[in-house]
Amino acid sequence: MSTSLRQRLRVWVASPSYPWVSGGALTAFAAVELVVVPRHSLVIALGVLLSAATLAWRRVRPGVAALSAAAVLLSFAAGSDLYIAAAVSGLMACYTLGRHRVAHPTLLAGIGSALSLAVNAWHITSWRPRSYTLDLLAEWFVLTVAIVAAVAVGDAVRAREETRRERAAAQVRLLAMERRQAAAAERAAIARELHDVVSHSVSMIAVQAESATYTTPDLSPQGREGFQQIATSARASMAELRRLLGVLRTSPEDRTGTTPQPTLDALGELIAQHRSVGGEVELRISGDRVALPTSCELSAYRIVQEGLTNVRRHAPGAHAVVEIDYRPDRLAVRIADDGPGPLGVVHSGHGLAGMEERAVLLGGRLTASPGPDGGFLVEAEIPW
Template structure:
């Protein structure tokens, strides 16, 4: 559809010039083959004046109408009442169409009024050579009325299309704004949770350091274990702190909680919550489970939590499956269900946007779409650096 519109727009200037040139040629041919009385040169000038200005009719419809009307009346005057060329008649119909299609209401009324006067003047001038028949007043109304009706129809259709495009652009802008707001809210929530993760890690460091201090006096060799744990926890806390500095948070949430955030060990609780509302969830693990950085583990938990929430709210599913795949370089989290996914034209909801924000924070991805065996699937891949505890 867009290609057709572009081609139509590129052909319009060519047609704007080609139509008056063709009518000009027809006028000259008619004047040469059937010369009316009067000065041939002046007749040719008036005939060309009534058709050639159509090349700029879209930019100045009222001015073109004035020139065309003057050219038609001039032809009849010079020819002592003989009819104007057929091309001039076609040019008048084009003027009526263009006025109704393109002109502002005031210019439209003025142009149509001028054409009515010109046509009436031509009819009266022609009556000097032949008696006026009633039909001579009727047929202009029919032809020119048809041209005006076509112009009005095209104008109304163009206005409807323009209004539809404006509504589509406004809807697109609103959807984009909502997506940005949802992403900002999710980043603020992630910032709060990362703050809690860092606080929890620092608390562990203090406890391990105190334990190491006590062991140094009794058994210096045994103090190495808590000291190494302090190093590992410190590195994790520093990594989460760097991420925290890159995430927005709102001033209203300046007082964080010091409680540890949930981890993958609490997935059975999510499964039980789903079972309480009638959704059976299977939990499967592939590979060898390893200890993960706290932030990665929190992100995986929140992705599973949001995916199961979407299944309960929107999918009308009865069964879902959560699979955790532990690899050497990544953690793969897959949530599938037997319900119905979003339609072809549906946009990602705020929950999907939130999952993608969490995965992107750790350099991961979240993909959604129809599952292989039916239903819907959410697959998150989180790169990780495994920490040996």
């Protein structure tokens, strides 16, 4: 059986209509069998039909499987012949009882074995001569083995599905924890980068205010004091920023480097790095180039960097297009590729979550979805 056919069969068996369709089909087969084999009493006919019909409710009311099994034993007690429909119904009923664990499997197997022994004892005393006792005991043994096997298979399937659900739940919790940790690490990285940007501006304020007291001619004492207060406030802000950075460090080795933070002017180097590993990328810039806040350019650069990283990781060899659009009040960034795109539902990974964090932190937005012509598309808008 091919994989696709197996998957379709599993989907159909798991659908709500499956027990009704299978129960109805088994009931119809039981009716046909009773017509074809007319040697039966009213009790046998009711038992066979009841055992098949009640299985239609086995998923919404698993306890009806016990009624189905009892009807099978009743029809077998009323006559020496075991009908095919009754045998199938009995096995399905025992499987359902074990599958939904209506009672403990050992108890179910014990009750089934005892009832089958009672039915065979009834046959020994009422239906067959004494010389057939060995054959009837063999029938009891076969029935017991079938009951125990059906209950055991049902319980094994239940245990396997519970294990699978627990494993899936644990994986979901693990992924959620990893995403929270990745988001926290990304927020810390963003804060450290913004610390570099803000600390540079604040330090310039302190230097300019300090130097203004010496370079400004005819400065009044009040103005000199005002500049000194500005310089003092700037230095205090720098100290607060350093303390904040110390809190955001996750380990003693985590240090903020002295290298200047990249801006959109460094996109050429980033694209050259992408091409050096075999990726095709095209850069398109539209609108009038304006001087943007450093935090805006840094976030846009990181979004493009992460977008190209995702292209290399998920669509190697795909052609990517990076578009930078300078608008009157915002910067629009677009990264598109012509790769295969996502195979199923798009799940926000760590990289996408980090890009969204950067855009939202500056009051913007970011969307990631399959492209209209295939591939994958990341769009961000960052206001200034």
